[in-house]
Amino acid sequence: MELRARETLVPVLLVGLLVVAVGLLAFHDVEQRVPIAAGVLWLALAFAAAVGMARAFGAEKDRGTLDVLLGLPVDRGHVYFGKVAAAFLLLLVVALVTAVTYVVVSGEGVSGNLLALAALLALGSLGLAATSVMLSLLATQARARDALLPVLLLPLLIPLLLAGTHGTEDVLSNAPFAQWRGELFLLIGYDVAFLAASWMLFDAAVGE
Amino acid sequence: MATDLQTFALAFCVVWLGLGGYLLWLHGRMRRLERIVQAESLRRLRP
Amino acid sequence: MRGTWIATLAIALVLVDILLSLLVAPEAANFRAPLTQRIFYYHVPSAWVAYLAFGVTALASGLLLWRRDHRWDAWALASAEVGTVFSVIALLTGLVWSRQEFIGYSPFRDAKVVSLVVVILSYFAYLTLRANLEDGDQRARISAVYGLLAFLGVPLSYLASRASLHPDFTRPDESLEAALGWFLLASTLVFTVLYAALMHARLRIARLEAALES
Numbered sequence: 233m234e235l236r237a238r239e240t241l242v243p244v245l246l247v248g249l250l251v252v253a254v255g256l257l258a259f260h261d262v263e264q265r266v267p268i269a270a271g272v273l274w275l276a277l278a279f280a281a282a283v284g285m286a287r288a289f290g291a292e293k294d295r296g297t298l299d300v301l302l303g304l305p306v307d308r309g310h311v312y313f314g315k316v317a318a319a320f321l322l323l324l325v326v327a328l329v330t331a332v333t334y335v336v337v338s339g340e341g342v343s344g345n346l347l348a349l350a351a352l353l354a355l356g357s358l359g360l361a362a363t364s365v366m367l368s369l370l371a372t373q374a375r376a377r378d379a380l381l382p383v384l385l386l387p388l389l390i391p392l393l394l395a396g397t398h399g400t401e402d403v404l405s406n407a408p409f410a411q412w413r414g415e416l417f418l419l420i421g422y423d424v425a426f427l428a429a430s431w432m433l434f435d436a437a438v439g440e
Numbered sequence: 441m442a443t444d445l446q447t448f449a450l451a452f453c454v455v456w457l458g459l460g461g462y463l464l465w466l467h468g469r470m471r472r473l474e475r476i477v478q479a480e481s482l483r484r485l486r487p
Numbered sequence: 488m489r490g491t492w493i494a495t496l497a498i499a500l501v502l503v504d505i506l507l508s509l510l511v512a513p514e515a516a517n518f519r520a521p522l523t524q525r526i527f528y529y530h531v532p533s534a535w536v537a538y539l540a541f542g543v544t545a546l547a548s549g550l551l552l553w554r555r556d557h558r559w560d561a562w563a564l565a566s567a568e569v570g571t572v573f574s575v576i577a578l579l580t581g582l583v584w585s586r587q588e589f590i591g592y593s594p595f596r597d598a599k600v601v602s603l604v605v606v607i608l609s610y611f612a613y614l615t616l617r618a619n620l621e622d623g624d625q626r627a628r629i630s631a632v633y634g635l636l637a638f639l640g641v642p643l644s645y646l647a648s649r650a651s652l653h654p655d656f657t658r659p660d661e662s663l664e665a666a667l668g669w670f671l672l673a674s675t676l677v678f679t680v681l682y683a684a685l686m687h688a689r690l691r692i693a694r695l696e697a698a699l700e701s
Contacts, residue, residue, distance in 0.1 A: 374620045390605050425643065
């Protein structure tokens, strides 16, 4: 699993960096920097998840290793959580690299509550990992799997991206906790809800 | 800015033409399927 | 349309509803666009049916997986398709009405709009997923899983919008007169009957298609 993660890392990082590049170019003369930064960061994560996960499960199905994995005398839920953990770490790396690259290239100073930012990004990455792994499992069993995953993912990501971007804007502007607390709780709720639901539905998703 | 009447008329059409159109489409599909099913069952009667 | 009692009832009720909403319902006071306000009688019930239909799809999906009974698949599919029609209508009418009524309206900052958009995107994704699955049993199973996950996303979307967006779309007088409320309720009931009638037809189609597939 670690080997596969490393294979996926490079293209996924490239996607993230691409989003940063486009974001900086397109919005270079916009006044409001904080919303731009927030948007770029979360878009990079979302694209990375969509691109990365499509490849992760797809490769496994082709190689037939998926059946081997499921055949193991291990609770199937563990297979799901294992994949989510790997995806989560991957996305954390993307978040870090994207954030650092953005700051360095844009030349804007870093401001705001960085600890809170890290918390939001971590929760968001976890949510992204949970949903994209699950949906990629569904998509690989269908035709046009690469095109299908983003379509399936989008409606589920809207709450996460809304809370993530707006929370990040608040946090980067040093807003008081009361202002971004709603977004934080929503991300926590989102993660719990989708991790639990996906775990319960994993057997059904995989089939007999 | 469109007038009150124009806006209402537009919205009214969206609702009822939309629902009506969908109804017609369902009707068409049902008739087509029933014809196919009938043809199939007749086909099976003849050896 | 086959002469079923529910179809006849639905059509009759709809005609009555149109008459009521156009002629009988009192003009709303304090609205900038009083005639357009009558769209409310179609918009609110449409939105209600959109969410109801999504609930039915989710429920059918859950029953399909829990009971391992694929007969529920027809319900899930039918409700998704019918629900899509109502949700698109609800969104369009809502946008039309809001632009008329509120000054400086931005749909992107309206939690109800975001929520409805998520419903529409979910329906679209659900139907696209089904279109890409061929084996009937697999299609039923996988789309049921997605149906349940997507349903989970709807309240989360609404809450996320509430937490993040702070719209301030108000009219001079917020309240809706009681008399209008009754018409709204009546209209909602009519639309629910209409939903039932459309479901009846769509279920029949689904069963015919399933019979042909086997």
